[in-house]
Amino acid sequence: MPHSLEPRPSWDSVWMQTAEAIAKRSKCSRAQVGAVIVDAHQNVLSCSYNGPPPSWPTPTDSCQDWCPRAQSEVTSGMSYDTCPASHAEANGIARADSQRLTGATCYITGSCCMTCAKLLAAAGITRIVHKVLPSDSHRDPERVEAFLRQCGVEVVRV
8 A cells, every 4th residue: 555645844944843842841831932044055054942041051951050140030121141151053153164154044943033134134134933922922022023124134933
């Protein structure tokens, strides 16, 4: 009996699923975010998630044990400066060969913030595919997307 094949997934679907798997590596108690950067030929340039530098002491997998921001009960208006972690997009750029980022696509499991939008555009990334959830309103996704488009970056919401 012939085997029935499922429809072949799009590259956007494949890379977003990969970013979702990578996000599970994050030790952040508030949001686990993954990012995958691929070139125009669908070669992975970088996979990353939000988290501290590799040398940062993390005695446990719970950031509430070592992150001052996570330990605070009130984070509204609190600066991210107390958190040792970087966003998944920033970590992805840091781990990639900068010579190969021009023309790349970045897949992000959460709404891109303005700081990461600036980094992605400056790195030469020309397409961003990101999830925007109602809980991402604090990131002002419309303003971030407008900025990226002004920079010539194609933006896709999933």
